[in-house]
Amino acid sequence: MLAGVAHAADPLTVGVLIPGSKSDKGWMESGYDGLAAAQKAYGDKIKVQMIENINYADMEQALVNLASKNQLVIGVGGQTQAAVTKVAKRFPKTKFSIVGGNKGDTVPNVAGYDVKQAEIAFVAGATAAMLSKTGVVSYVGGMEIPSIVNAGKEFGKGAAYVNPKIKYVENYTGDFDNVAKSKEATLAAIAQGADIHYHILNLGLRGMEQAAKEKNTRIIGSYTDRCGTDPLYPAYSITGVGYQVEYAIKEAQSGNWKAGYKPFGLAMGPKASDMVICGATPDMKAKIDAIKKDIESGKIKVLEG
Incomplete structure (x- = not known):
């Protein structure tokens, strides 16, 4: 050596x-x-x-x-x-x-x-209400554990925050990866008028995509900004x-x-938590920014999860 x-x-x-x-x-x-x-x-x-x-x-x-x-x-x-x-x-x-x-x-x-999925789920709900043409939005969660249920509740609250008359449909499949159950849950929501969907699923998302494509509805994506890659997705929540x-x-x-x-959550910055509306109008962006600010300040209180 x-x-x-x-x-x-x-x-x-x-x-x-x-x-x-x-x-x-x-x-x-x-x-x-x-x-x-x-x-x-x-x-x-x-x-x-x-x-x-x-x-x-x-x-x-x-x-x-x-x-x-x-x-x-x-x-x-x-x-x-x-x-x-x-x-x-x-x-x-x-x-x-x-x-x-x-x-x-x-x-x-x-x-x-x-x-802090529940935090960004509130923002996703607000986004869904802005994007919905039918006034009905839906959420499909996988396992019915507190963090997933709390995110569902906050998604509904966020939608109602923007549109108090919004109808909210919530379903759980009991499995993050079951494609058939996710498709069935999404089709059930579409039958009730839902045209914008949100989820906390893994491979089960494939079922939501199948239902949305068949019925010409759209999905708010999760975790990563992929704007412009798929017209099925008009917005994405960033969960880092x-x-x-x-x-x-x-x-x-x-x-x-x-x-x-x-x-982590919104307080840790946009890499940790954010909401991106693809082709957002200035008014949409301003509304989302105001909601994020109010969550961070505690003016809007959200559940854990």
Whole structure:
């Protein structure tokens, strides 16, 4: 070995659990995009192991696999929280970050990043009311867990905030990935007059898309701004799932990672949370900006989630 040759520090080893599909056009894909961005930014300074498409029953074992081999483990989705909390206690030297984590059990090596979906769902509801021609809007959620239900409630409240006469149709499929159930729920809402739809689904979004295309209605997309790529989507809510994956890796890589609950949402800026109406009129943009400001100030109060 030559004297004076500096050796690069060992890379940060990162394990990422993406319970759904990394190409779902939603939460999971946004998380994967954040991981890809971190890999591009850090190159050989990080080494990544990823597991995707894991059933709820197999989540714990997948996390044990990741925790035994990595310094940082990221669970992409609130549905990973119970398993992460359990596994983290067995691996006290491993850091765990939950993207979509709430104020759950406090574990000294777990960070929960709250995307505050209910907050941006209120803004999405306001947007839906502005875009609707029929005066009826709808929401389809996957699992009926508090964060998903709270987002649905706030979507309805946001729509009523803009149009007190709006009709709001709300459905849950019990499964983020079931295409047939999501299509059925969306068709049921369309039968009641809904022409703008919002969702918290993963692969189940495919069913909503099928229904909307068949019946000529439209969808407010989630997680990533893809304006101009598909006329089915007149607007997008930005929920920074990928941003939080990047954040967890950046903090661990720089030695600044901290355990505990951390809220993101509108207060963390447009990469964390935002609403984009494709081709918005100045009036629409002004209304949305005012609503976001009132949520941040607490003038408009929204549920957790």
